[in-house]
Amino acid sequence: MTIRTIATTPIAGQKPGTSGLRKKTPVFMGHHYLENFVQSIFDVVGAAGKTFVLGGDGRYFNDRAAQVILRMAAANGAARVIVGQGAILSTPAASHLIRLNKTDGGIIMSASHNPGGPEEDFGVKFNMPNGGPAPEGVTEAMYRRTTEITAYKIVEAQDVDLGRIGRTSLAGMVVDVVDPVADYAALMERLFDFDAIRAMFAGGFRMRMDSMCAVTGPYAVEILERRLGAPAGTCVNATPLPDFGGMHPDPNPTWAKALMDEMFGEDAPDFGAASDGDGDRNMVVGRGIYVSPSDSLAVLAANAHLAPGYAKGVKGVARSMPTSAAADRVAEALGIGSYETPTGWKFFGNLLDAGRATICGEESFGTGSDHVREKDGLWAVLLWLNILAVRKETVAEILAQHWARFGRNYYSRHDFEAIAADKAEAMMSALRGALPGLKGREVEGMTIAAADDFAYTDPVDGSVSSKQGLRVMFEDGSRFVLRLSGTGTEGATLRMYLERTAPGPAGLDLDPQEALAPVIRAAHGLARIADFTGRKSPDVVT
Template sequence: VISSFKIADIGTVDLDTIGTVEAGGMTVEVIDPVADYAELMESLFDFDALRALFKSGFRMRFDAMHAVTGPYAKEILENRLGAPNGTARNFIPLPDFGGHHPDPNLVHAKHLYDEMMGPDAPDFGAASDGDGDRNLIIGKGIFVTPSDSVAMLAANAHLAPGYKAGLKGIARSMPTSGAADRVAEKLGIGIYETPTGWKFFGNLLDADMATICGEESAGTGSNHVREKDGLWAVLLWLNILAARGESAKQIVTEHWAAYGRNYYSRHDYEEVETD
């Protein structure tokens, strides 16, 4: 409960200039969130291996859907990892998301799906939503369901430097398939099924009981920020692809062979009456 607040007239603070200024007896620090996030990702993932992956001719499409992840994806994928210009598409955030609904699913990102299923498909495709917390993963010729994705990320997380010590546990929401359960069993770590809602994952992350969390609605994240993070999931997939030297389709099919396959389908009803 906020019981009181105070207002101070400190004049104008230049929010376009990175740095620290004194204003009204306070220290105001202006940061570049894109740079800070990129540095955090570099501490978790093998950026040298990812640079080598793109240098080898690896092709990727990331659709930011004119939403918040655009500048972050552009900076990391193209500027820092050396992916070709155009790898990050629709990367300029727009108030109306370019007139489209920024939902990374097979309806609203059908153009990406169609490209990934085409004869000249890139090696890897991904997208993120309006606020950047959910993700879409598509390999050349194969769509990875969110339930499978969280299981495969957990099974291979040790290939990324930030997770090489292993996971504390895996958490999934109740509607999410049990694919992650068998990964946790094989790794000898906890598996936690929660009600729908990221707040339940937050409790497990705070208690250091889970490292990776995921839900069938395509939200995936870890203890690096305690929240869903769509671009993080994409970068972990890239790290896995680079470390294993295999395609997304190979990784998916080998995972099914090792752990079994959950057949899972989510049905969204769009533009229907609510009564």
């Protein structure tokens, strides 16, 4: 085996976003593209003598990219790589393996909830030794390295057999191919009351788990059907496919329509759930009732003590700024810490590591805890099942009681996709410039209390993140937030977050879009969305 040093030149645009570098698959397959970025990772974090975890969500190019990354790791002097069988690992499972084996980090091949296939999306990100996504300082260093790279190292060798579990060697580097599910499933058994959940299924409880032809399928089948005794067929779309079966693997009411139709149809199951491309997101649905991610976070925080792994209580709850304040009310009632961070799971890492937060969540269908340093879709589903098994109530009954106690935060997100980037930026710039003059203005019968561009100072390390979203807040507690998403690969995605509070007991059973109508009109009017983008209605409503 020969280590080769290949001359290269910088490739523009290799700047990681909140979840690594994401581009169209043909871009990643282009000459030197993957190699330049991976070499930049190793140049920044160092590889000599280190151990890494490697895996991905099984999307198109996952298998070939894994072989390239292994050969580059060996060429850069890595001592060992732990890789999921078939180069498969869900993102939370990868985070767990990093932490369990005390490795020096890991490389995850995924574009999360984005579509996969020869013409769709691919992604690569680096997770730190704590199991969480690389912070901004590290990703910025990687990006700078991509702008000055002149060569990369790679071993000339045959492919490693990733289909067979066991240990092999590549140019002196140990390659351990492991069962991608086993260690993660064992962790879930330690956190949750599997006996109680098993008894609930034995008693006739019915569930539908839609893995959307993505990575969670094998995990869901092993845990739900084999270990918890759910009937065969409970898990649908459970075989990961390179193109996700043509699906958009984003677990929301729009893209998981088949699940929604079943849960709102005749003879619906008691509980429904879906997960995304790499297994870190979740959607939860009861019979005839949808659970918004913000409400799910609040309910999980209020009831986590019912699961053995959280019996001692929750230390604190953290949410991303665009996520509704429902979890804040729970934290206040429990007398625990409450934290508001920018969007991006990496911002929760310091809070989790410092023991300030136990449960974290984002409105974008991501929830997790301190068991790993990523959001974890199947973890959220299992915690819901644990709560249902102990309380012996329906999802609708649990939500009704929660709202009666804490009040209801009506909430929705409207996505305007593939907008011309220059138009989106112009709209955001215009609203940003108008923010200082908005206080005291009355819009749609509501008085503006404050307006700003959200900035965050990390309470653990003091780092500052600015320009994290434009906020307009009203005196009655309503608000809207506008952000341009960093997870797409084409044009710009404008996300509009809308919230209005019903303190209870009245006004708890309205349709969310009806309850939010004044806030929606205010957001469109103040931001002049149609004027700048030509769009009058969103592509996706969640």
